[in-house]
Amino acid sequence: MGQQIFKGNIIFTPSPEELKICAKSHIVVEDGTVEGIYERLPEKYGHAPVKDYGERLILPGFVDLHVHAAQFYQCGLGLDRELIDWLSDCTFPAESRFSDPVYAREAYSLFADELIRQGTARACIFATIHKESTGLLFEILQEKGIGAFVGKVNMDRNCPGFLREETEVSIEETEELIIQYGGHPLVKPILTPRFAPSCSGKLLAAIGELAEKYNLPVQSHLAENRREVEWVRELFPSRPTYSDVYFDSGLFGQTPTLMAHGIYLTDRELGLIKDNGVVLVHCPESNINLASGIMPVRKWLGRGIRAGLGSDVGAGHTLAMSKAVVRAIQLSKLMKFFDPWAKPLTIAEAFYMATKGGGSFFGKVGSFEKGYSFDAIVVEDDPRIAGRLSLEEQFQRFLYTGDDRNIIARFVRGRQVG
Amino acid sequence: MGQQIFKGNIIFTPSPEELKICAKSHIVVEDGTVEGIYERLPEKYGHAPVKDYGERLILPGFVDLHVHAAQFYQCGLGLDRELIDWLSDCTFPAESRFSDPVYAREAYSLFADELIRQGTARACIFATIHKESTGLLFEILQEKGIGAFVGKVNMDRNCPGFLREETEVSIEETEELIIQYGGHPLVKPILTPRFAPSCSGKLLAAIGELAEKYNLPVQSHLAENRREVEWVRELFPSRPTYSDVYFDSGLFGQTPTLMAHGIYLTDRELGLIKDNGVVLVHCPESNINLASGIMPVRKWLGRGIRAGLGSDVGAGHTLAMSKAVVRAIQLSKLMKFFDPWAKPLTIAEAFYMATKGGGSFFGKVGSFEKGYSFDAIVVEDDPRIAGRLSLEEQFQRFLYTGDDRNIIARFVRGRQVG
Known part of the structure; x- marks a missing residue:
């Protein structure tokens, strides 16, 4: 499977107390496992292809x-x-x-x-x-x-x-x-x-x-x-x-x-x-x-x-x-x-x-910390509404008002399943 | 607006105690108001056009x-x-x-x-x-x-x-x-x-x-x-x-x-x-x-x-x-x-x-009794699942698991609004 790099607004909970929001960031995945999250990609990834999800949210599956x-x-x-x-x-x-x-x-x-x-x-x-x-x-x-x-x-x-x-x-x-x-x-x-x-x-x-x-x-x-x-x-x-x-x-x-x-x-x-x-x-x-x-x-x-x-x-x-x-x-x-x-x-x-x-x-599932399986969903919302909201609010809105139509991609251990 | 006739599985609640189910029935609407529900259309409507919704449910809006x-x-x-x-x-x-x-x-x-x-x-x-x-x-x-x-x-x-x-x-x-x-x-x-x-x-x-x-x-x-x-x-x-x-x-x-x-x-x-x-x-x-x-x-x-x-x-x-x-x-x-x-x-x-x-x-809204405004939604479900269910179960399933995708037509006082 090798290396994959995704870009978007990355949100996850390393602990029950912390909603971690990495705006417009890259997540580097090696053989289905998270290698790291970077606002700016380190030089060694400089020429690697990036799947850019734009304004969308990337959340753990x-x-x-x-x-x-x-x-x-x-x-x-x-x-x-x-x-x-x-x-x-x-x-x-x-x-x-x-x-x-x-x-x-x-x-x-x-x-x-x-x-x-x-x-x-x-x-x-x-x-x-x-x-x-x-x-x-x-x-x-x-x-x-x-x-x-x-x-x-x-x-x-x-x-x-x-x-x-x-x-x-x-x-x-x-x-x-x-x-x-x-x-x-x-x-x-x-x-x-x-x-x-x-x-x-x-x-x-x-x-x-x-x-x-x-x-x-x-x-x-x-x-x-x-x-x-x-x-x-x-x-x-x-x-x-x-x-x-x-x-x-x-x-x-x-x-x-x-x-x-x-x-x-x-x-x-x-x-x-x-x-x-x-x-x-x-x-x-x-x-x-x-x-x-x-x-x-x-x-x-x-x-x-x-x-x-x-x-x-x-x-x-x-x-x-x-x-x-x-x-x-x-x-x-x-x-x-x-x-x-x-x-x-x-x-x-x-x-x-x-x-x-x-x-x-x-095992190491459900987060985007280093070493975790890249299980993820990519979420988009009506830009007429989401465009007015902070990333934390967009995340809340998806949970409360979203449905499967808002999920545009799904990954399990780095492999797209839907 | 004149006369409209709709056919389908008609379900409504004339009282809180009664879920009325009229399978494969016709609802006759005159100028936006319900005239009656008929399993077999009376002769006087014999040549009127019927909008047939087939297996779908017709519920009050x-x-x-x-x-x-x-x-x-x-x-x-x-x-x-x-x-x-x-x-x-x-x-x-x-x-x-x-x-x-x-x-x-x-x-x-x-x-x-x-x-x-x-x-x-x-x-x-x-x-x-x-x-x-x-x-x-x-x-x-x-x-x-x-x-x-x-x-x-x-x-x-x-x-x-x-x-x-x-x-x-x-x-x-x-x-x-x-x-x-x-x-x-x-x-x-x-x-x-x-x-x-x-x-x-x-x-x-x-x-x-x-x-x-x-x-x-x-x-x-x-x-x-x-x-x-x-x-x-x-x-x-x-x-x-x-x-x-x-x-x-x-x-x-x-x-x-x-x-x-x-x-x-x-x-x-x-x-x-x-x-x-x-x-x-x-x-x-x-x-x-x-x-x-x-x-x-x-x-x-x-x-x-x-x-x-x-x-x-x-x-x-x-x-x-x-x-x-x-x-x-x-x-x-x-x-x-x-x-x-x-x-x-x-x-x-x-x-x-x-x-x-x-x-x-x-006023007279929310039911399909004679004299009520024809406010209605037409509901369909995945036939692979609905096909196995009674009409009452299909109704329950829509309420619990359905969403706007299951509503294929919407009427207010006889006029289609969506």
């Missing part, structure tokens, strides 16, 4: 830490339900369609195209229980050039017969996919027990063993809804908390772990999460669509917990992570009605979560 | 009951502030630009185009204090064909000098605009004291007299933010409540009245609102962007109060009323965390607020 590819067709539907009913009435029937690879190929292609269109460069994705269509999802994403962790879902109880796996088969098929798809540089397997209620203790333990054997990351759901938390307590009466169920199975930080939601957490769990480096995924749109609650994200961050953002499609109704940034800020503003001392998230903090914060799960 | 045209450029900016600071730091300086009619003409044209693009057929609009540019707004809206109430803002205190009016001049100029623009069938004047804190008692009383003299409607803001409510109490110590300030000036239901927000209301005020037929405007996006709070809309509706929806651009960051519908539903789901008995708004209820509910302020 988004990182979506929690999304269900098989629920893409469901966006916006059935949202008059809360979690457990929504799963059984809407989601399980929809996921059962993925037993058909022809259906899956079309659905996953549309999903991948939309993910890229919306400016997501990396995603942590739940497929379904179906081995063959999960394999197709790996292949489609590889072909499109996006970065992802992809998990075949495991579940062997508390779900309809048409989605219930035999425990052994679930493990075998998971391992087969790991072996088949483990070697790709950008699209990689992740262990994906759906959530504690739909997995037997035996299944969870076996998945934990796979995580250790192949040194693979883990993703699941945690404490999204009060009824769910109560249910886990009933199903695992010997475990002190929901988090302990995962921890005792080797699925809670023993390898890199993502837990979606994490709204209703005890002090013990917050300790386990922090001590084991578990990353929580805040999914604000989903949390209000399913009336789950508001994650006290500022409080969790204040306790030293790592957190990123997820679209959680289909309970969230859009793959646009710019909207997850806005919704996270909006919900953090409502926290003051529960806790008068709660301070809202700033735009920099929420954008950090959607880029470098979540990107850390992939 | 949206009604935006609260929007600031001069804040359109501000969408998404400065939202790390609450109401009073946002006004003084961002909004007042932005509105001052409208002293320049050249600037105003461009800004208002962009605003009107976007309003139409997003499927709004009718809007209740705040301009600024500036007479000349407010006049331009009347003219631009007339030309574009949208229906609107337009108000020159009045304020004579508690605002920067560059926006402060002399009381007498404020009244004179308001009356001049009423006389100049009072005769148009679709774009009409409305009295628009900004809100109690920025109007002297003398100004409020004089505006009330104009309302009576010309029998004109009134729009303002009410109880959006706790600090604002406290401020009104300090400014008008002799009035028992914020609502009484307006009521005592003849600005609270003596003529048709819209009050935006209405979050923090006392029992006395709820009584005044109901007894005087004041219409409250719920602006959910604005209320979370400025951390104002959540309007207990279901509770207010249960007390017999009329309410519609508003985009409240620029504190709300989008003119798309489909998004106001979704945000109203989402916030109503969060009410359960404040009041365990609160029931969320259904899609039909929220859509009703954004069409027939708000439309009642304009």
Whole structure:
């Protein structure tokens, strides 16, 4: 791939506190990795070709830490339900369609195209229980050039017969996919027990063993809804908390772990999460669509917990992570009605979560510091409005009012994908 | 204009409880007014031309009951502030630009185009204090064909000098605009004291007299933010409540009245609102962007109060009323965390607020019953996804995931405007 040089108004968040704005600057990329940002190009690059994006903004591509590819067709539907009913009435029937690879190929292609269109460069994705269509999802994403962790879902109880796996088969098929798809540089397997209620203790333990054997990351759901938390307590009466169920199975930080939601957490769990480096995924749109609650994200961050953002499609109704940034800020503003001392998230903090914060799960991803993967989107706006605004305002305006039409180019590790 | 016949999948809400779906039906329109809906066209229309929209949805155009045209450029900016600071730091300086009619003409044209693009057929609009540019707004809206109430803002205190009016001049100029623009069938004047804190008692009383003299409607803001409510109490110590300030000036239901927000209301005020037929405007996006709070809309509706929806651009960051519908539903789901008995708004209820509910302020607007103005949008979706869905699901999907690209035609009183 060699050397590439891009020019534009470069904006990123090296830390949650800093919105770094490099006006009319050059970003030099070597083999897909950022080498440096220069207002004036050093002499050694003097004759290199520059892709000049003019007045446009160059931002890190988004990182979506929690999304269900098989629920893409469901966006916006059935949202008059809360979690457990929504799963059984809407989601399980929809996921059962993925037993058909022809259906899956079309659905996953549309999903991948939309993910890229919306400016997501990396995603942590739940497929379904179906081995063959999960394999197709790996292949489609590889072909499109996006970065992802992809998990075949495991579940062997508390779900309809048409989605219930035999425990052994679930493990075998998971391992087969790991072996088949483990070697790709950008699209990689992740262990994906759906959530504690739909997995037997035996299944969870076996998945934990796979995580250790192949040194693979883990993703699941945690404490999204009060009824769910109560249910886990009933199903695992010997475990002190929901988090302990995962921890005792080797699925809670023993390898890199993502837990979606994490709204209703005890002090013990917050300790386990922090001590084991578990990353929580805040999914604000989903949390209000399913009336789950508001994650006290500022409080969790204040306790030293790592957190990123997820679209959680289909309970969230859009793959646009710019909207997850806005919704996270909006919900953090409502926290003051529960806790008068709660301070809202700033735009920099929420954008950090959607880029470098979540990107850390992939390595050096989500920033434009030296050594980071050049995952980027190029953003333009109506010059009749943007022309009157500062660069920081243009950035805010894109997050709040922009959509995929404002994204004119998308890069993952230096390669243009859209 | 004569007779028009449209065919498609017609969906509307004759009441908040009923989502009426007329699959593959005809809607007959006479001189811009709905004559009837027929699955099979009666014989008398047998040879009339039919505009066939095929599988597409035909929905009532949206009604935006609260929007600031001069804040359109501000969408998404400065939202790390609450109401009073946002006004003084961002909004007042932005509105001052409208002293320049050249600037105003461009800004208002962009605003009107976007309003139409997003499927709004009718809007209740705040301009600024500036007479000349407010006049331009009347003219631009007339030309574009949208229906609107337009108000020159009045304020004579508690605002920067560059926006402060002399009381007498404020009244004179308001009356001049009423006389100049009072005769148009679709774009009409409305009295628009900004809100109690920025109007002297003398100004409020004089505006009330104009309302009576010309029998004109009134729009303002009410109880959006706790600090604002406290401020009104300090400014008008002799009035028992914020609502009484307006009521005592003849600005609270003596003529048709819209009050935006209405979050923090006392029992006395709820009584005044109901007894005087004041219409409250719920602006959910604005209320979370400025951390104002959540309007207990279901509770207010249960007390017999009329309410519609508003985009409240620029504190709300989008003119798309489909998004106001979704945000109203989402916030109503969060009410359960404040009041365990609160029931969320259904899609039909929220859509009703954004069409027939708000439309009642304009007369027979916002529905497709006989005698209603044919204000409509035609909606299409990706057939690869929509083709699998019921009509009700397609409707839900448009509200949650659609945008202006899904709207392929827009009508106001039978005339195509976009």
